[in-house]
């Protein structure tokens with residue numbers, strides 16, 4: 001049954017002619033040319049829980065860090081590795097409103113999700129990581145919400161985009177150490193509506209995981225039992 005769902009979804013991934021989100025050459029794949037796609041797609045050699053690189057550990061393993069102190073979420077699915085030119089395209093998306101990248105990367109994430117959930121139940125709802133209202137006003141859109149909307153349409157999983165609220169206007173986290181990020185993010189989120197037991201938290205980029213950890217903490221306090229993290233790129 002799950003397989004059938006995926007074959008339907010797969011057919012719905014648009015094939016279009018346009019420019020590659022990374023090199024700008026024309027492409028027939030949904031948003032990326034073949035060489036760029038094979039350069040940035042993740043090969044699966046990552047910790048199945050936190051998504052960090054496994055180095056020399058066997059395929060499908062859990063990293064030492066997760067074995068010692070597992071994160072609050074069960075698994076992380078990322079479309080790409082966060083490095084150039086992906087990092088450049090994502091900053092164009094956020095800071096120069098190049099919103100066509102959202103469709104390209106979300107389709108890539110969808111491909112990764114199709115592989116990941118072949119034998120695993122899908123979450124019951126998609127919850128984007130919210131921006132604080134000040135940041136939302138400044139930017140004009142929440143990229144995580146747009147990604148979540150795209151996935152909601154493709155996967156037919158309910159979107160709860162007002163369930164989580166960001167109540168603390170945290171400074172930009174770029175360049176901060178993990179411990180400082182954690183401190184800044186303490187009590188940054190609150191849950192505004194009832195959540196199902198199994199949810200997917202959606203963010204554009206996951207770096208240290210501090211944001212996702214803090215959001216997960218609040219969700220787990222409100223009846224959620226399992227959290228899967230979906231993101232466009234993981235460092």
Ligand SMILES: [Zn+2]
Nearest residue numbers: 020023033036
């Ligand atoms: Zn390309």
Ligand SMILES: [Zn+2]
Nearest residue numbers: 047050063066
């Ligand atoms: Zn791990």
